[in-house]
Amino acid sequence: MESVKLRARAKINLGLDVVGRRENGYHDVRMIMQTVGIYDRLIVTKIPENEVRIRTNLGFLPVNENNLIYKAFKLMQEKYNLEGGIDVDLKKFIPVSAGMAGGSTDAASTLFAINKLFNLKLGMKQLMELGVNLGADVPYCILRGTALAEGIGEELTSLKPMPNCHIVIAKPPISVSTKLVYEKLDSDEVEIVHPDIDGIIEGLNKGDLYEVASKMGNVLEQVTIPMYPVIDTIKQDMLECGAINAMMSGSGPTVFGLFEDEERALACQAFLREKKDARHVYITDVFNIVK
Known part of the structure; x- marks a missing residue:
C-alpha cells in the first residue's frame, strides 16, 4: 500500500507576548516561532478500510478520536469525501505536554500526508486554513521555519531565518495546564511585563544571534515560574553553563538555552x-526552511 514517511518537527518560542483577550476566551498573541531539529516520525499508509489506526511508542497517548492525528483525518475526510482510511505508525521523540507543539506538528504532518496519499493537490495556504480548525499552532507547524504569529497564532509572517546555534532543551517532570496559565494571566494577580518582539525581529534581520537572544522574552513565565520554580532553576543553570540566554517555551514547562559553542x-x-531537575535533556539545532 502507498505510504509516506514524515518528520514532524518541534518548535520553540523565541518571543511570546499576549496583547489581548477576545470575548470567546481566545487570546491575541504576538509570538516569534522557530522550528528545531527534534522531531516525531510518522509513517502514514493509505488503507481501504474506513478507519484511522494509530500505533505509538508511548502507551499513555490516546489513539482514538482524542488524538489530533485522528481529528486531522476526519476533518479532511468530511470536507473532501475521502474513501478509505489511514494507518499511522507514530514514534514520539518530542516531549509530551512540553510547550513544543508536539501534538500540533503531528497533526500538520498528517494533513501533508493525506494531501499526498489522496492526491488532493492542496497548496500550503489551503492546508494552513484547514489546520487552524485543529489548533492555533497547527498552521505554523505547516509553514515551519522562523515566523511571526499574530491573532490567536494563525496569522503568520515568515521572517529572516534564525542564526545557527546549538540549543539545549530540558523538560522537568511536570505538566502545565495552558488553560490555567492563561486564566492566571487574565487575573489581576500578575503585573505583565511585555517582551520586545520587534527587537527580536530586528536581531533576525541583522542575522545577529546575540541580539536575538538578548531580546528574548515570554510573558507567560510571569505566571508559570511562580507555580513551578524548577523552571527558573533550570534557566539559571543553563545561563551558568554558558548559554547566551535561556527561556521557557510556550506555557511551559520546557526550558531552552541558546549556545554558540557546542562544547x-x-x-x-x-x-x-x-x-536531574529535568527528565528529558536534548541538544538540537535550528531547523530553517530553504526558500
Missing part, C-alpha cells in the same frame, strides 16, 4: 542530566 552545550546537557 558548552554538551557540558550543560551533562550537568542537567546529572542534576
Whole structure:
C-alpha cells in the first residue's frame, strides 16, 4: 500500500507576548516561532478500510478520536469525501505536554500526508486554513521555519531565518495546564511585563544571534515560574553553563538555552542530566526552511 514517511518537527518560542483577550476566551498573541531539529516520525499508509489506526511508542497517548492525528483525518475526510482510511505508525521523540507543539506538528504532518496519499493537490495556504480548525499552532507547524504569529497564532509572517546555534532543551517532570496559565494571566494577580518582539525581529534581520537572544522574552513565565520554580532553576543553570540566554517555551514547562559553542552545550546537557531537575535533556539545532 502507498505510504509516506514524515518528520514532524518541534518548535520553540523565541518571543511570546499576549496583547489581548477576545470575548470567546481566545487570546491575541504576538509570538516569534522557530522550528528545531527534534522531531516525531510518522509513517502514514493509505488503507481501504474506513478507519484511522494509530500505533505509538508511548502507551499513555490516546489513539482514538482524542488524538489530533485522528481529528486531522476526519476533518479532511468530511470536507473532501475521502474513501478509505489511514494507518499511522507514530514514534514520539518530542516531549509530551512540553510547550513544543508536539501534538500540533503531528497533526500538520498528517494533513501533508493525506494531501499526498489522496492526491488532493492542496497548496500550503489551503492546508494552513484547514489546520487552524485543529489548533492555533497547527498552521505554523505547516509553514515551519522562523515566523511571526499574530491573532490567536494563525496569522503568520515568515521572517529572516534564525542564526545557527546549538540549543539545549530540558523538560522537568511536570505538566502545565495552558488553560490555567492563561486564566492566571487574565487575573489581576500578575503585573505583565511585555517582551520586545520587534527587537527580536530586528536581531533576525541583522542575522545577529546575540541580539536575538538578548531580546528574548515570554510573558507567560510571569505566571508559570511562580507555580513551578524548577523552571527558573533550570534557566539559571543553563545561563551558568554558558548559554547566551535561556527561556521557557510556550506555557511551559520546557526550558531552552541558546549556545554558540557546542562544547558548552554538551557540558550543560551533562550537568542537567546529572542534576536531574529535568527528565528529558536534548541538544538540537535550528531547523530553517530553504526558500
